[in-house]
Amino acid sequence: MQHPFVINDQHVLEIGGVDAVTLAKKYGTPLFVYDVGIIRKNAKAFVEAFEALGVKAQVAYASKAFSSVAMLQVAKQEKLSLDVVSRGELHTALKADFPTEKIHLHGNNKSQEEISMAVEHDIGCVVVDNFHEIALLEAVLKEQGKQMDVLLRVTPGIEAHTHDYILTGNEDSKFGFDIANGQAEKAFLHVKDSEVIRMKGLHCHIGSQIFETDGFLMAVDRLFELIKSWQRDYGFEPAVLNVGGGFGIRYTENDEPLPLSDYIYALVERIKAEAEKAAIEMPEIWIEPGRSIVGNAAATLYTIGSVKEIPGVRKYVAVDGGMTDNLRPALYKAVYEAKIANRADETPVETVSIAGKCCESGDMLIWDIDLPKVEAGDLLAVFSTGAYGYAMANNYNRFGRPAVVFVENGKDKLVVRREEAEELTRLDLSYE
Numbered sequence: 538m539q540h541p542f543v544i545n546d547q548h549v550l551e552i553g554g555v556d557a558v559t560l561a562k563k564y565g566t567p568l569f570v571y572d573v574g575i576i577r578k579n580a581k582a583f584v585e586a587f588e589a590l591g592v593k594a595q596v597a598y599a600s601k602a603f604s605s606v607a608m609l610q611v612a613k614q615e616k617l618s619l620d621v622v623s624r625g626e627l628h629t630a631l632k633a634d635f636p637t638e639k640i641h642l643h644g645n646n647k648s649q650e651e652i653s654m655a656v657e658h659d660i661g662c663v664v665v666d667n668f669h670e671i672a673l674l675e676a677v678l679k680e681q682g683k684q685m686d687v688l689l690r691v692t693p694g695i696e697a698h699t700h701d702y703i704l705t706g707n708e709d710s711k712f713g714f715d716i717a718n719g720q721a722e723k724a725f726l727h728v729k730d731s732e733v734i735r736m737k738g739l740h741c742h743i744g745s746q747i748f749e750t751d752g753f754l755m756a757v758d759r760l761f762e763l764i765k766s767w768q769r770d771y772g773f774e775p776a777v778l779n780v781g782g783g784f785g786i787r788y789t790e791n792d793e794p795l796p797l798s799d800y801i802y803a804l805v806e807r808i809k810a811e812a813e814k815a816a817i818e819m820p821e822i823w824i825e826p827g828r829s830i831v832g833n834a835a836a837t838l839y840t841i842g843s844v845k846e847i848p849g850v851r852k853y854v855a856v857d858g859g860m861t862d863n864l865r866p867a868l869y870k871a872v873y874e875a876k877i878a879n880r881a882d883e884t885p886v887e888t889v890s891i892a893g894k895c896c897e898s899g900d901m902l903i904w905d906i907d908l909p910k911v912e913a914g915d916l917l918a919v920f921s922t923g924a925y926g927y928a929m930a931n932n933y934n935r936f937g938r939p940a941v942v943f944v945e946n947g948k949d950k951l952v953v954r955r956e957e958a959e960e961l962t963r964l965d966l967s968y969e
């Protein structure tokens with residue numbers, strides 16, 4: 538299935554029960570449109586899989602994929618926990634009145650300010666990443682007279698490259714404590730003896746956009762090797778195992794995502810078996826899905842402007858957005874599918890390339906896509922833009938960031954206002 542939306546009898550794409558032409562007229566373009574029902578369905582798929590297996594779990598939405606007050610309110614309604622990686626993401630969570638005990642702070646270089654804010658608001662846990670941070674956290678905790686649960690982020694030496702997994706002897710990563718070279722154990726020994734840090738368990742994250750369960754299972758095996766040795770040497774038993782995010786979604790026909798519950802069934806089975814072998818109590822399982830919660834829930838609507846044909850070479854179809862609202866094609870050569878939203882069931886007749894409007898030749902949203910004959914004023918819907926789209930939006934060329942609309946059961950609501958040109962000078966100070 539190319540996209541999860543409906544084409545109505547006026548031949549127009551509908552998202553969450555509202556047609557794209559109406560949305561574009563009402564809110565302008567470029568416009569991120571989320572079908573909130575899909576976000577809820579994705580969240581429930583994880584939560585209900587754990588419930589069905591009777592396993593204690595936390596599904597922490599990785600808010601880096603798309604953070605806004607409305608999004609975090611939906612996450613809260615769906616009983617998710619939350620992974621934040623910055624002061625801004627934590628601030629957004631507080632604005633959304635997210636239960637602080639369900640917030641986990643991540644980051645490979647957390648500042649004293651971020652750590653202080655987390656401790657001040659009594660968040661649920663800090664995922665510690667390096668020795669510098671352990672010292673900062675201890676100092677802040679002592680200063681505020683508090684204690685904090687932590688997970689130790691370890692690098693298990695497994696790197697997932699979508700379909701294959703590479704075992705690297707010496708993990709080359711800016712994140713976490715390496716298991717192989719003993720850093721993880723050194724950090725564990727420090728944390729275990731701390732008066733203010735409570736060692737709750739282990740965390741690992743092997744990558745993103747992963748389509749198979751094998752990589753996760755290999756990571757679980759590595760974690761249990763570690764747990765068994767720490768259990769033998771120090772009597773350690775983890776209360777929590779956090780295996781990160783990375784569950785893959787469909788961008789194009791080359792992507793074949795698993796049902797989200799499949800990852801959970803496989804993970805729980807392996808963790809149960811390993812816990813039994815190690816004769817320890819089944820730990821709580823935490824996961825941190827980002828992309829798989831929001832990625833396929835949104836499309837971006839653009840208005841087509843200039844159409845430039847270079848005979849025998851290429852037809853460039855330019856839209857009113859580009860790398861400022863979707864950096865992924867320029868950054869990762871990411872590939873997307875799209876449709877002309879106002880004539881969504883028309884048969885493609887030509888191959889064109891979709892250009893953004895930034896002053897960069899590399900600002901291309903889609904190379905070589907088959908579309909019906911397009912003209913200025915047509916509406917282009919690019920699918921699966923819900924994760925790392927708005928989140929990585931930027932102001933290059935001083936374009937304002939697009940608006941975001943949530944649609945559910947035929948009702949649309951603006952949840953992030955469009956950034957207007959006047960707002961782009963709000964931080965500028967005069968030099969006259």
Ligand SMILES: Cc1ncc(COP(=O)(O)O)c(C=O)c1O
Nearest residue numbers: 599742745782783825826827828
């Ligand atoms: C630690 C951590 N957790 C969770 C995620 C979310 O990943 P995804 O959006 O692929 O589920 C990431 C990003 O890769 C991450 O670095």
Ligand SMILES: N[C@@H](CCCC[NH3+])C(=O)O
Nearest residue numbers: 601745865869924925929
């Ligand atoms: N931003 C990336 C993923 C980074 C995942 C976070 N560690 C993307 O768009 O695919």
